[in-house]
Amino acid sequence: MIVVEIRKLFRRPRTWFTIGLLDLLPTIVAVLLAITHIGPRPGEGPAFLSAVLTNGSLFAVAALAIVLPLFLPIAVSVVAGDAIAGEAQGGTLRYLLIRPVGRTRLLVAKLAATFVFVAVAVLVVAITGFVAGRLLLGDQPLSAAVTSVSGSTLSPGQVAWRIAISVVYVVLSMLGVAAIALFLSTMTDSPLSASLGALAALVGSSLLLTLDAAHSLQPYLPTRYWLSFVDLFRDPILWRNVLRGVGLQCLYVAVFLGAAWANFTTKDVTS
Amino acid sequence: MIKTGGLTKRFGSVAAVDRVDLQVVDGDIYGFLGANGSGKTTTVRMLLGLVLATSGDIEIFGRPMPRAAATVLPRIGALVEGPGAYGHLSGRANLLLDDASGRPSARGPRRDRQRRVDAVLEQVGLGAAGAKPVRAYSLGMRQRLGLAGALLREPELLVLDEPTNGLDPQGIGEIRKLLLELNAGGTTIFLSSHLLAEVEQLCTRVGVLDRGRLVLQEELATLRAPTGRVLVRSPDAPAIAGELGALVEHRSGCELAVRCADPADLNATLVERGYRITELLIERRTLEQTVLAATEPGADSGPPP
Numbered sequence: 001m002i003v004v005e006i007r008k009l010f011r012r013p014r015t016w017f018t019i020g021l022l023d024l025l026p027t028i029v030a031v032l033l034a035i036t037h038i039g040p041r042p043g044e045g046p047a048f049l050s051a052v053l054t055n056g057s058l059f060a061v062a063a064l065a066i067v068l069p070l071f072l073p074i075a076v077s078v079v080a081g082d083a084i085a086g087e088a089q090g091g092t093l094r095y096l097l098i099r100p101v102g103r104t105r106l107l108v109a110k111l112a113a114t115f116v117f118v119a120v121a122v123l124v125v126a127i128t129g130f131v132a133g134r135l136l137l138g139d140q141p142l143s144a145a146v147t148s149v150s151g152s153t154l155s156p157g158q159v160a161w162r163i164a165i166s167v168v169y170v171v172l173s174m175l176g177v178a179a180i181a182l183f184l185s186t187m188t189d190s191p192l193s194a195s196l197g198a199l200a201a202l203v204g205s206s207l208l209l210t211l212d213a214a215h216s217l218q219p220y221l222p223t224r225y226w227l228s229f230v231d232l233f234r235d236p237i238l239w240r241n242v243l244r245g246v247g248l249q250c251l252y253v254a255v256f257l258g259a260a261w262a263n264f265t266t267k268d269v270t271s
Numbered sequence: 272m273i274k275t276g277g278l279t280k281r282f283g284s285v286a287a288v289d290r291v292d293l294q295v296v297d298g299d300i301y302g303f304l305g306a307n308g309s310g311k312t313t314t315v316r317m318l319l320g321l322v323l324a325t326s327g328d329i330e331i332f333g334r335p336m337p338r339a340a341a342t343v344l345p346r347i348g349a350l351v352e353g354p355g356a357y358g359h360l361s362g363r364a365n366l367l368l369d370d371a372s373g374r375p376s377a378r379g380p381r382r383d384r385q386r387r388v389d390a391v392l393e394q395v396g397l398g399a400a401g402a403k404p405v406r407a408y409s410l411g412m413r414q415r416l417g418l419a420g421a422l423l424r425e426p427e428l429l430v431l432d433e434p435t436n437g438l439d440p441q442g443i444g445e446i447r448k449l450l451l452e453l454n455a456g457g458t459t460i461f462l463s464s465h466l467l468a469e470v471e472q473l474c475t476r477v478g479v480l481d482r483g484r485l486v487l488q489e490e491l492a493t494l495r496a497p498t499g500r501v502l503v504r505s506p507d508a509p510a511i512a513g514e515l516g517a518l519v520e521h522r523s524g525c526e527l528a529v530r531c532a533d534p535a536d537l538n539a540t541l542v543e544r545g546y547r548i549t550e551l552l553i554e555r556r557t558l559e560q561t562v563l564a565a566t567e568p569g570a571d572s573g574p575p576p
Contacts, residue, residue: 004371012359091355095420098319098351099373100344269321 001105005113009079010120018075019121023128025071026063030129034136048233052137055146057156059133060126060163061233064170067125068226072118073202076174079117080181081195083110084264088189088271103265111182111257118174126167148235162237166229169242173229176222176252177202183260189271219244222252272297272428272459273318278327280313287313289483290327295461295476300454302474302491303463304562310483311463312352315432318461319349331428341374348426350434354417358406362397362416363388365405369420391419396445410437418446422453429453432463447473471558481566494561497553501534503527503541504550511546528554 009015029049033039039053048062084107087093096106145153154162181198188194205221208214218224225245231238273295280288288310295301305311316322318329320337329336331343356365366388371381392401395415405413414437421429429450435443450473454460464470470477477494479487500520505511508525521528531537538551 001372001374004368008357008368011364090357091353092357093355094316094319094321094351095355095369096372097321098344098347098349099369100320100340101373102341105374266323268316268323270316 001101001109002112005109006116009113009117015079015117018078019124022067022071022075022121022125026059026066026125026129027132029062029066030059030132030136048230051147052133056133056135056137057130057159058146059137060130061166061229063125063129063132064122064166064229065227068170068173069206069223072121072125072170072174073177074199075121076114076118076177077181077195077198077202078191080110080114080178081185081193081198082191083114083182084185085188085191085194086185088269089191091271093271094269097269104261107182107186107257107260107264111178111253114178114182115171115175118178119171122167122171122174126163149230149233150235152235154233154235162232166232169229169232169245172246172249173226176249176256179253179256179260180222183256183263186260186264186267220248222248224248272299272332273301273461274330275318276328278314278317278329279325280310280317280322281325286483288317288324288480291480291483291485292488293478293485294488295459297459298454298457299476300450300460300462300474302470302477303461303480304467304470304477305463305465305480306566307465309480311465311480312432314480315349315351315430315461315463318430319347319351320344321351345373345424346426347428347430348421348424349430349432350414350417350421351430351432353433353436354413354420356405356413356416356420359404361402361404362408362412362419363392363401365416366391366420366423370423387423391422394422394449395419396442411439411442414438415442415446418449426458428459428461430461430463433465434462435464435466435469443469467559467562477558479562479565487561487565491558494558495555497555499530499532500554501529501531501537502550502552502554503529503537503548505541505546505548507546511541514544514546525549 033049033053037053039050041050048058048065052059052062084093087096097103101109145155146159148154177198180201181194184194184197185191202223205223208221209218209224225241225248228241228245231241273293275291275293278288278291278293279286291310291314293314303311303314313322317324318331318336320340323337332346334343336343356362357368360368367384370384370388389398389401392398395418397412397415397419400408400412405416408416414434418431418434421431434450435446438446447469450460450462462470462474471491474491477487477489477491478485503511504526506525508522508527512519512522512527515529518530519527520530529537534551534553538548541548
């Protein structure tokens with residue numbers, strides 16, 4: 001069933017369109033940087049952008065940092081919010097269920113397909129960023145050492161595997177959003193409401209992160225550790241927030257997948 | 272084949288389906304009649320495990336539903352409230368996905384999937400349009416595709432909700448022929464419809480739902496048995512009425528309703544006495560009369576569907 005859902009997702013023109021759009025923004029940034037050579041000063045603007053003018057390879061990470069706060073969560077919300085509600089709206093949910101596809105099985109397959117979508121999208125963004133960086137920006141040889149965020153130098157090998165870990169981390173970071181959107185998707189027959197609901201949760205979370213009064217809540221907000229992958233480029237790597245981030249996402253998946261399961265398996269399907 | 276006991280579904284305080292005892296026998300073409308909003312679709316959805324009953328039980332193939340859904344549903348083909356398909360994919364691709372869905376035991380064998388899909392497309396008359404995206408299908412073609420999906424597993428039981436919706440008269444004829452063929456091949460058919468004529472032409476048994484209650488469940492042949500009266504049309508009607516006296520139960524213009532056990536006898540008598548007969552007919556109740564007599568008017572104002 002997971003294979004069927006993945007096939008279904010990637011045969012939709014919309015999926016590829018979304019991935020295309022995700023790549024567009026970092027590409028535009030790369031082009032602008034290449035033309036103007038005006039990078040943000042270190043410590044300002046999206047992470048790593050100040051470094052890419054000298055080393056284009058790092059633009060792979062910069063590209064992730066560019067899409068992570070908004071673009072990627074929107075894409076994930078749209079795909080996950082459409083998972084059940086979209087089938088309901090299209091009238092295909094009832095036919096899936098009487099095929100029969102077990103309700104639990106369907107939920108898990110949908111979440112898995114969303115996960116694969118996120119993985120593909122993030123990987124494509126990273127690759128696009130890398131290619132755009134190499135072609136347009138700083139053309140230091142691949143073998144050149146890179147200055148870490150902490151100021152020490154990292155060998156190309158170290159950088160490569162740190163980039164790989166950040167890709168995985170970004171993918172995992174999106175699981176919480178996916179689970180929230182999937183849960184809302186079981187609540188309504190309108191995919192739009194589900195996606196917007198999940199986005200509302202994220203906007204709320206981002207807002208609370210800027211509020212000092214919400215300090216005690218902050219460790220539990222889904223967007224709290226999103227940008228912690230920057231810590232992977234410190235020397236030595238600062239694992240604390242990265243691990244907390246992964247744990248928090250797992251918690252969100254457990255809670256909202258559970259809620260989605262409880263709701264969906266006892267629900268009258270009247271769509 | 273299908274048996275429900277005290278099947279009830281409440282939405283809030285309203286009982287959409289109220290203590291329904293259905294009984295569908297192996298080999299039936301069961302016509303499930305009812306006005307819009309009488310609870311037909313809710314009942315069908317409960318049979319298929321989509322809507323969960325408030326109380327009462329359902330048995331299909333002698334197994335409890337929805338508990339045994341995993342083993343019961345693969346043996347059922349269904350069309351519920353209109354077809355559903357992915358618009359951007361072709362009819363054929365839709366059926367292939369459909370067939371690949373579900374746990375391995377519920378799936379069609381992969382080996383002959385292509386062949387089976389082509390066969391059902393041909394069966395419902397979509398052979399030529401199978402490669403077109405469903406977005407470009409007419410309502411009738413979508414309906415046929417839905418039917419193809421229902422037939423994919425060669426089901427023992429077909430549950431069809433308004434299967435001829437959106438079809439032209441020719442299409443309705445083709446589908447009727449197909450259903451009769453399938454039934455002759457041993458498929459039991461549960462047909463939910465508000466079209467009395469359709470049910471009258473196809474079905475062997477009829478159940479009538481009115482505001483959530485099953486008010487009638489009977490063999491069609493029994494319902495349509497002669498009433499014991501003969502309808503006579505004749506230009507000499509007044510004279511015949513005088514002649515037969517109390518046997519004439521009703522007269523309007525040149526039409527008479529005569530209580531009479533043997534129509535052939537009556538015909539011979541009348542002709543012998545020199546009366547001219549235009550038409551002589553055994554009176555049967557139409558399904559429409561039966562249904563209207565069993566239901567109260569204005570079910571649309573009743574509980575929601």
